[in-house]
Amino acid sequence: MSRHPRARRARGRSRVGERFTVEVGGVAHGGHCVARVADGDSGEDGRVVFVRHALPGESVEIVVTEGTEGDRFWRADAVAVLTASPDRVDAPCPYAGPDACGGCDFQHVALPAQRDLKAAVVREQLARLARLEVDVDVEAVPGDDQGLHWRTRQRYVALPDGRIGMRKHRSHEVVPVDECLLESAEPPRHEVRGRAFSVADGGFWQVHPGAPEVLVATVLDLLAPQPGESVLDLYAGVGLFAAFLAEAAGPGPRAVAVEADREACRHARLNLGDRVEVATGPVDRVLATAYDEPFDLVVLDPPREGARRAVVEQVVDRAPRAVAYVACDPAALARDVAIFAEHGYGLRTLRAFDLFPMTHHVECVALLTKTGPDLR
Template sequence: MSRQSGRRPRARKARGASAVGRRFEAEVGSVAHGGHFVARVPAGADGEERVVFVRHALPGERVVLEVTDGTDGDRFWRADAVEVLTPSPDRVTAPCPYAGPGLCGGCDFQHVDLAAQRRLKADVVREQLRRVARLDVEVVVEAVPGDEAGLHWRTRQRYVPLPDGRRGMRKHRSHEVVEVDECLLEAPAGPSYDVEGRAFEVADGGFWQVHPGAPSALVGAVLEALRPQPGESVLDLYAGVGLFSRFLLEAVGPEGRGAAVEGDPAASALSATNCPGLLARPGDVAEVLAGGLPGAWDTADLVVLDPPRAGAKRAVVEQVVARSPRAVAYVACDPGALARDVAIFAEHGYRLASLRAFDLFPMTHHVECVALLEQQPA
């Protein structure tokens, strides 16, 4: 399952005078991966332009942008749109008073109509697959039941504690904190660990999808893609507590078999509890696969890959294709990592047969995809 990274950007060595605080008037171009939009501003007397990644904007708008990160020696800058001169038809008033330049950094798209948010996310997925994997794929980002017009879906929420019981949220790419009364993404209730009538045990603080509709949507997409048959063998990688393993084992039946690999030992142990008959192995996925699983468990007709944001990467992909599965379902929370790994699969004769995308993180730039990779005939 996808894991959100909590790492802060590393400090960079300054390469020239700081550009922070400079303002420019610019026309906004296309959406870019990461929740911002591309603009270009004059960089010097020679007429050369510099790329600026702008938050709080929309394609086609004319804005006043203020640089928030960058120096004269950088190839690109980051900025906020602090004034909108020509608004897009897709612009709306942000429902949250803490969304906007210099405020809470948790949401990228509160100023964007919800349907337009999904079109922007589809554009990013499509562009990453075109640029990195050289594929032209039609992408539609699907709404998922469980939120309220894009709000009240985070079943796990973290605030920064402040004195006197107050709380806050961090600014974008910063340790600075904005005091808030509430986050409008927070769900009224915590997570449910029941999925399609099956109960799962999850450790306190253990990973589970935060959108209430996510587990059912992802399980349905994986089963639809893989079409598991009785008697087949399945391999669930980055398996968490066994969400996909549970349903795949039911589908392949008593004549089939399933193995799961998960880096978190506690989650791996729970996957065995949640999925009777599952062979659960804790450890680094690439290392476990390279070492081999016992006997017949080391083969797989079907594979599920649900890596963290960095993706599976070459070592894992090559271990997967070495087992010659007929189909692989790749669950991805980062379109760039997905595109890179799809390209690696293509090197080994696996084609992208289908792709579904889900809006599991409304008001943010994040999007979840389920890609089906199938072995091409020799």
């Protein structure tokens, strides 16, 4: 196999290309499962290997795709299934699988089982990083076709012969494709609840057609905004959440949207009018110098790395009644939930949505509120 993984310092002889038979353990964050191979250098329990294209409980033959003798763990592809899980299905896409397109992690998994795997990952991250035992159910969202045809924006690699391609997993290598079965035939509709939103060409908007409606509905339901409550929308994009929260709060209280991207802010001002103040700049820097009065409600939808400590501490400093945290990465969410807990804000509700079928990605919306004397 020809691979070009992310560069890192070699720690001994390469084991890439070697084959092993393994029993597959549980799912891990990132679209793979955990297995161990007997290896004299790794201790009596065996070397940890993160295996793609496998399922928990299966017996598979793997080929190592990244790893040297001195690495703590290796990466591998399952290239032959010796004992299959009942949740295994034939991948609908001919480009899914080992040494092929890296865009999908779970095409070999039945849709209900995909959601169970994602739920297990969210539970594990919250338990490990936030010390919380949380019941998680990943919910299907209307707008895809049995997990396909939902990506309203898709990027391909243009090949010299005029064809299109997709990159392999953790590689710059390109696989020529005729089409991607995740791509939607319909362009994105920048409209939610009858309200149109201005969005720049190529600007951020949820790619699953059902995502904006379900996320707005969930944030409104969890925060339960009341007339007269002030609103702070962080990582606000073009103002999707601020628009509906400010509408629910009425004309009087302060409503602020903070967004680092200047073009998104320009569109947010068009979408929100004079009712909501739009502040341009990194969220941590804006909050360090402005809007330091109390806010009743805060919603934040940070990028994949999460809000991080500086922003979380600035949020709790505003003493909100409730915080809605929209997260596309369960590990970042769990880390930030733990920081909120340090400051007396507990996780009250968590909902998870399958906005990225066939991949390992999952979207969560968490409600955090101030812990009272009778709540721990």
